[in-house]
Amino acid sequence: MTGTIDPTVINLVVFVLAVFVGYHVIWNVTPALHTPLMSVTNAISSVIIVGAILAAGPYETDFGAILGAVAVGLAAVNVFGGFLVTQRMLEMFRKKAPKAEKEKA
């Protein structure tokens, strides 16, 4: 056994472990919140914006950089849209405590 580990192998290790974590975490999500789960996973997968930022980043604004900027824009729609719509939905699941008491009275 000699030599350094290929980055692809490290990537694979990270990938397999992350799938395991995902599997166990997601089965614990209550079915009532599956729609917010989908919108928040949408927002999280938009972390691809990091790749888009790198693509848009180099000094010379060539064809690749423009595509990168477009990708930044598309992913940003999801980052903001995803987290905000999730928050909006989760607010609806808040217990309306004061109102409920009024009705009892």
Next chain:
Amino acid sequence: MSANQLALWYLVASVLFVLALKGLSSPVAARRGNLFGMIGMAIAVLVTLAITKKVAFILVAAAIGGMIGAFVARRVQMTQMPQLVAAMHSLVGMAAVLIAIAVVNNPGAFGEHDPLPRGNRLELFIGSFVGAITFSGSVIAFGKLAGLGKMFRLFSSAPVVYKGQHLLNLILAIVMIGFGLAFFLAEGKAWMPFSVMLAIAFLLGVLIIIPIGGADMPVVISMLNSYSGWAAAGIGFSLNNSMLIIAGSLVGSSGAILSYIMCKAMNRSFISVIMGGFGAAEGAAAAGSGDKTVRSGSAEDAAFLLANAESVVIVPGYGLAVARAQHAVKEMAQKLIAKGVNVRYAIHPVAGRMPGHMNVLLAEAEVPYDQVFEMEDINGELGTTDVALVLGANDVVNPLAHEKGSAIYGMPIIEAHKARTVLVNKRSMAAGYAGLDNPLFYMDKTMMVFGDAKKVVEDMVKALE
């Protein structure tokens, strides 16, 4: 910032993403979880911006997208969530494709060797074709969910089927992989095989979604959710970015689990959903019901039964949301609770158009979530329930699911037929998605209340006063 520091910040963001998903185990923890997700995203974006040169250029692009996203998030109606989610999947897919093209164009910008090493090219090929399929597939799913079938035939919610469909898809997939391998093995930038591969992937995305009918849409959006995650993970592999791999895998496994849950709730195998064609030509199935009699009553009769019950279980279906009757239902439930009736809601996993959709629709109408029960949790109690009130649901309460040989045999249902009295509101006697007749409607203890759900429930509310 050194590469090590960057990687550590990415690790922090990854942990925050896991916590965001973990929070969704309860409505209270979920809001904090969402905040963790936002912080994670902010960290990821800020540290990446810190290592780029053209911050202003990038911020302009992000601001335009961000404003659109924030505007849509504020305005979208909860009934439109499935379309919104489909549209968002398509954006992730497209972003993955654009990034992949940018990597082929200039690997140096990503700290990669130029030309791109072979190993990274394999991953790039996988990430970009999954991204392309996610994009075009989600566009079709969006069209189907938004009901744009009249504008464009491919958006029709009826399955688009033709002879040799699956063979064509298989051949295209093989050709696509062939060009992908050519890209992998080629020297230099190899634009030709890369772009042909992408073009076929875009086409395939369209072709694999068009044969899938409206009823299977909950599976399709979950599946595309999964694909969008795998696309992000694929890009993460080709950029050697652990955070992208982690986030992508979390999303990918989430979508896969949701697809599994939806398939199980409809008693359909994943393969048969993918093959499509379900719900195409089954209009004749409801025939032969002419000799059976249905007992129908008015909203006032129904209200009388409800008011005199001790326990009521409301079974909402998507028809309720179409009629925008959620608020009226909640008002009716409150009136009943005030009279001392125990009111609960029973939710089938496919009651809405996407996983958990009905829960959100009820939450929007301010139905307290502790009155809302999942199918498995409430089925055992329907036998001791006085009245089951079925509103705009059909297949999910069809007792044929318990009979061997029926088309929906084995599908888990809400056992409304076990309640002492069953009230069913429907617009007409038309069959549901599965095209099956429903024996529940002909039972002696069943009373049908025909009419628009909103109108009927509002009449019930009036009668309860």
